[in-house]
Amino acid sequence: MEHIRESLIKKSKKAKLEQIGKFVSFLCITLIVLVVVAIFYFVASKGLATFFDNGVHLKDFLFGKVWNPSSVDKQGKPLVGALPMIMGSLLVTFLSAIVATPFAIGAAIFMTEISPKLGTKILQPVIELLVGIPSVVYGFIGLSVVVPAVRNVFGGSGFGILSGTFVLFVMILPTVTSMTVDALKSVPRHYREASLALGATRWQTIYKVVLRAATPGIMTAVVFGMSRAFGEALAIQMVIGNAALMPHSLTSPAATLTSILTMGIGNTIMGTLENNVLWSLALILLTMSLLFNILIRWIGKKGEMK
């Protein structure tokens, strides 16, 4: 009796093990959360110093058109207008997403609806391969192929938003395509069967049923691609020309937040205005990627299939 009672009251070995397991996984998640919080805190404290310590107005920073942090204008205010970079980043992001989406949807339809066999055997591996190519390779190809091509066809020096769009288009295409494939695959089979049974053609089924049902998933894929394009630094830096000027045409040199950030950070001194404004740019980047994440969650929730 005693023996049984004791074993019932005392924790068993397995239960202890489970507790340890719980503790370890809790530790891991705490560590990740801590890292995220620390990064946010660090970037925010540095980035906000521009406004609190150096007394730059938020309006001048977000809407100013002249970027030259080491000098001041006639009124003695530092020239830290980030609008050229914000515009540059947004333009390449949206343009590349606009170009990539039709291709991605087309490829995904082919892979899931039209020829699933060929899709899984050939296209899937090809797309996975594209994901694995390092961005410096894309940048180098952009520099030696896309830039001269743009120069010969559209004139100018070839460096600019158009070249950036082409390079980013190729870079986000695999991400958007594979996520669109997943979205199309998750459309229940009986939707298609019902549609076909009602006498719809294959095209009608794809266009009116499958694509409609997968819209939230496709949107998520596009936003995901956009967030990747927005944060890309290396490849875009090699082809956009890095001139912090308002983009007045697609073929004139422009700059993105990331390209100015990577170029400037090694040449500035910690704690000076020149360095702080770069952190402010980083803060914008961080905020934007947070927004993209929220957007993805929101679309996911709204579009849940019931």
Next chain:
Amino acid sequence: MKKHFHLIFIGVTLLLLTGCKVDRGESINAVGSSAMQPLVEAGGEQYSSQHTGKFINVQGGGSGTGLSQVQAGAVEIGNSDLFAEEKQGIKAKELVDHKVAVVGTVPIANKEVGLDNISMSDLKKVFQGEITNWKDIGGKDLPIVLINRASGSGSRYTFEQWVLDGEESKQSQEQESTGMVRQIVSTTPGAVSYVAFSYVTEEVQPLKIDQIAPTEDNVKQNKWPIWSYEHMYTKGEPKGLTKEFLDYMLSEDVQANIVPQLGYIAVSEMEVERDAHGNLIK
């Protein structure tokens, strides 16, 4: 216990690996200018091979990084293309300057522009955007494409100081590294930029200024004015391994072999000397 043995084994191995450097010898860190990196790396490697157990870790990151890190005491040596006095936010008085070499900077253009000489005043006008076509200064009918280094970089500072009289260049394309600049100038019609002497290759057209060729001899006599020192800064007077290494960098061994091999000019061969404000003091 067998399972735990693996964990312990991994732990001990990791400990041993991280402990490696601390246990086996001394080391110092030299961080900063990427233009100087090859020189300091070569010097450091040769020094380590001659002095067992002493290591010099060399990293890039830019002159600004080098100066701020050495000022903060995070590294022993900060490499910089600029005088510390020239950089805002640096307390130059706390730092001790060690000039290890001189490097010349030369304007380069795409081969198609049809020029190999340019006057100093025209060069200034080109970089300030007053001249926008090569034909206006005797070249082919090609629009000029300006390519600058990132603002704050040592080469750009030197170029603006000596060619633009300290004024700023027109806002234009900027590139992070000298290698990229050369690549872009060689492939873009009408492009013009500037690089260190050692980066000039067959692919680009170096420009003479007022018929003076960019040669080492002209730099030594200050006939070619666009040059700067390569500095290694320490916080306060160097001690121990830092001092030994700096002495080594200034020794005949390095100055007569590694420095010229890598395209720099030894400080001792200069017939002139400049102070932090660009004035000649010898």
